Amino acid sequence: MFGEVIANVMGNYRIYAAGVFFDRYKFENDDGSVRELFGPWAFRRQGAFYAEDQAGYSSMYIDSDWFRQAKARHGANFFGIKRYKLRAYVRSNPKGTSAVRHEFFPIIYRAAPYEVGFWTKPHFRCDGKVDAWVMTYVSPFFGLDSLRTRLEFRGVTTVDVPLSFLELNQCPMPFSVPNAFKNTARCDYLSTKCAPQAGFLFMRGSYMCTCRMGFEYWHSDGKFWIEGSLLELEYEKKRAGIFSRFDHLTCRRGQASALYQGYVPIFLSVSVLVLLKVV
Numbered sequence: 001m002f003g004e005v006i007a008n009v010m011g012n013y014r015i016y017a018a019g020v021f022f023d024r025y026k027f028e029n030d031d032g033s034v035r036e037l038f039g040p041w042a043f044r045r046q047g048a049f050y051a052e053d054q055a056g057y058s059s060m061y062i063d064s065d066w067f068r069q070a071k072a073r074h075g076a077n078f079f080g081i082k083r084y085k086l087r088a089y090v091r092s093n094p095k096g097t098s099a100v101r102h103e104f105f106p107i108i109y110r111a112a113p114y115e116v117g118f119w120t121k122p123h124f125r126c127d128g129k130v131d132a133w134v135m136t137y138v139s140p141f142f143g144l145d146s147l148r149t150r151l152e153f154r155g156v157t158t159v160d161v162p163l164s165f166l167e168l169n170q171c172p173m174p175f176s177v178p179n180a181f182k183n184t185a186r187c188d189y190l191s192t193k194c195a196p197q198a199g200f201l202f203m204r205g206s207y208m209c210t211c212r213m214g215f216e217y218w219h220s221d222g223k224f225w226i227e228g229s230l231l232e233l234e235y236e237k238k239r240a241g242i243f244s245r246f247d248h249l250t251c252r253r254g255q256a257s258a259l260y261q262g263y264v265p266i267f268l269s270v271s272v273l274v275l276l277k278v279v
Contacts, residue, residue, distance in 0.1 A: 002051045005042035008159065010049055016130050017043035017160035019054065021061050023071065026143075026154045037062065043129050043160075050129070066120050066138045070156045074140040078151055080116045081142065084109055110151060112139050118178055122163055134160040169196045170207055170228070186231040191215045191251040197228070205229030211251035218252045226250075 008018035019041035027038040037055035086107040089099035117139030143154045171194035173182040185194045187209035200206035207228035217224045237244035
């Protein structure tokens with residue numbers, strides 16, 4: 001298990017720490033004995049990688065908010081868990097020119113997809129090891145009970161990602177989406193709609209406002225959308241009471257629809273005149 005968490009940290013530079021935390025009496029050793037707690041955790045510091053067992057801490061990890069929240073959600077609720085099938089092969093010779101099936105083929109298991117997990121609030125991990133502002137992604141994992149007849153909650157896995165490597169999504173989202181930055185975009189929702197822009201790490205304004213159907217972009221700057229960073233800047237100017245273009249960064253009504261509506265009265269007037277002459 002220590003190799004697993006170290007591999008997670010070494011395999012992705014965006015991950016500062018990773019851990020696997022078992023619930024009480026859910027980890028079984030090779031000899032069949034059971035441990036009360038087992039929490040292998042790995043982290044990086046100054047280019048080196050370390051691992052330790054957090055079960056030996058004076059404050060137990062099972063009392064942490066993220067562990068208790070995951071257990072409260074999935075201790076007896078397995079909604080959203082997906083079934084996976086792994087067809088594993090092993091090399092039958094050193095060159096790997098042929099492969100034979102694994103002893104257990106196929107391997108079928110159930111695991112939580114990304115949507116089942118959750119992100120914690122931004123926090124500063126001040127433990128003398130990571131010492132950085134991070135957000136922790138927490139996901140539960142499951143296994144069969146002692147009778148191997150039903151699924152049960154076994155523990156959680158965590159990944160610590162620094163805020164500087166995360167992207168903000170300020171666009172509107174349903175209330176059920178756990179995003180502290182949702183619904184904060186400055187788009188004019190009467191004439192535009194919000195779309196996130198990838199590649200801007202932990203930065204306000206990483207979105208664009210595109211025109212809705214029936215509206216058009218009327219600024220001659222070679223684009224067809226309004227930059228979120230520009231909206232954020234102009235909004236701050238407006239709040240400060242200085243000259244700002246914030247109220248003008250919208251899309252205007254499409255000229256084609258306006259001309260079409262203007263043609264209707266003219267067409268009706270001509271039709272009435274023709275009818276009067278005929279009569």
